[in-house]
Amino acid sequence: MVKNQKPTSKYNLLSLIFTTLVILIATLYPFNFSKIQLFSLAEIIANFNHSSNFQDQVNNIILFIPLGFSFTSLLLKSSKKSIVKLGLVILFSFGLSLTVEILQIFLPSRSPTPADLFNNTLGGLFGFVCFYIWNPQSFSSTIKNLKISQANQSRKQIVCCFIAYLLLTLFISILWQNANNLSNWHTNYYLSIGNEVRGNRHWQGYVSEIYIADQAISKNEASHGLSNPSYLNQLGKSLVAHYELSGKCCYQDKTGNQPELLWQGQPVSIPQSQGVFLNANSWLKTSAPVSTLSHRISQTSEFTISAAIATTNLDQKGPARIISISDSSLRRNLTLGQQGNSLDLRLRTPLTGENGTEIKLNIPNIFTDTYLHQIIITYARGTVQVYVDKLNNFYSFNLLDLIPKEQRIFYYALSFIPLGIGLSIITLLAQKRLIFYRVLFYSGIFIPSLMLESILVSESGKDFSMKNILLGISFTAVTMVCLRIRAAQLKTSSKFTN
Incomplete structure (x- = not known):
């Protein structure tokens, strides 16, 4: 057992170094660094006043998933609690992203953006989650810890978890609303x-x-x-x-x-x-x-x-x-x-x-x-209205209604896959109480999607869309099903092993 641990740890370390190098090459190449006349905190903040497009957001998340995955695998043998490991992955991802963004200030071909810090850190977080789902030991240990936790024995604590789940949905709704504001306008234009x-x-x-x-x-x-x-x-x-x-x-x-x-x-x-x-x-x-x-x-x-x-x-x-x-x-x-x-x-x-x-x-x-x-x-509030010559020569459209299909799917995946993971945890805690479990299961799948659509319709003036509701429900439900299938596979394999 001890003999296999060193080669595994060495492999995990090499994997982390490799993914880090890939990120540095992808974000800093061709390394044509130049000097800036005044390097100060104010200069750094001024150079961060950029925003990334949709393709950049996708790439920045995907790029850091292997980093989060490999760093989590390196921490596997550590005695630290999972929440501490998660914090370390987030800090490491954010720290590397911040280093890259600061270095990009010296690259004429690059534009550092605050959104990259968030997306890179989110990618590292997704890597952590992917490792815990992929690794049998981590996944089984997580399920076991949830089953023996105090929350599993207390209906009040489960209800509190569900309320936190709905509050997370509300937070996601606020992020969607803020996507329409003009706070990122540059004052030097x-x-x-x-x-x-x-x-x-x-x-x-x-x-x-x-x-x-x-x-x-x-x-x-x-x-x-x-x-x-x-x-x-x-x-x-x-x-x-x-x-x-x-x-x-x-x-x-x-x-x-x-x-x-x-x-x-x-x-x-x-x-x-x-x-x-x-x-x-x-x-x-x-x-x-x-x-x-x-x-x-x-x-x-x-x-x-x-x-x-x-x-x-x-x-x-x-x-x-x-x-x-x-x-x-x-x-x-x-x-x-x-x-x-x-x-x-x-x-x-x-x-x-x-x-x-x-x-x-x-x-x-x-x-x-x-x-x-x-x-x-x-x-x-995201709505553009155009009048030409006469009041009846009128056009109106909402930005949220015009989001391209592939972009909408990506944003809904970012919004509802984490909710699906959270709902899986809540229903696992409540599975011993059948009626309570069913209430949480169905309400947890339907309420977030309905809540998001209702808030956006009332606050942003967009058209009500059943497709959006079904899209949110699908991502939540499919995430839950995938986690259940994974748990069932591990349970079956452990029986054969025993």
Whole structure:
């Protein structure tokens, strides 16, 4: 017995070293480190102001699962309790992830993000769980400890565990709601009109007036704003920017909150009634970042934009940038663009990513002529509403309803597989009480999915979806079934062994 322990421990250590090296190579290659002028805590925090897209989230979780698995196997012979081992795996995963993210500050080709820390640590946690399910000794020991625990003998403690299970569901629901907020807006981005901030996505057309508020207006207010744009001045302190685009130069924000808009290139003389003409050689950009605007909208997670727009080319693509609050063509808070005859909206949220492209927001048949159109766009609680010229020419959609199928499945798996594991533990504690067991079993499968969908419908305004409810139920139930099958296999094998 002692003879086999050393080779096994050596193998586990080599496995951990190998998975660590794989992570370092995958996250730091090609190792083209460069110096930064000022290395401080403030600089580190500033460099972490990025967000990852859906594919990065998946990759970062999967990448750390082998690490959590191999580190847990190394701790197998340790006399420490399982909860201590879990803590060590989480700390090790987080520590390695933090090291990688800090090193990425020195890599021009990499962008450190706070989400990576969470996803990497979550991957390590999944690796821990996978090892305990895969390893017969660990799995059997866990089941045995649960059966002889004090909670197994006390109905009150089992009820407390179930309440904690429902509270975990509530916490998951809050995370889903926060996926729609605008708290990740960057305050150092410029406002540009008729092009991207760096001048590489030009649009050709007219813009005469722009209003931006840090609140979503009602349908009645939108009606007044469409017939008389100056009505939006009644929003008072909620109005964070108002530019009248007439004359050659320059354009001050009438609210006094934002920097002035300056011409990039030479302005083209046109009749003032049409506003300003914008093209590849003549477009507008603020003299400084619109920090106040971005900060206030990030605080309220709401906004309203009203603009009078006329395209002179019905086939502009890219999308061609009409109004943009951004840093580059890959990082933005908000962009209104033309994609053929459609209005393309890119909005930065935790769900849509830092380029606002994880979910497509496209309003068709807006640019079907070259006339001036009054457009009002509002956003609140994940719902985008677009009005064009008239109140009945109206579009509305919710970000949660537009999540792509594969992305939705992944997020529901992250949400409900842990719940399935938790419910398996609770029902194992209650299995000696048949009626009590059945109540916990069925309510534990159905309530979380119903709770999540109900909260999202009431708080985010999304459409009620039976498919989402069934998806959540399926992940919870399938997780429970898989764990039961695993337990039955181990029980059968132990009988044959005995």
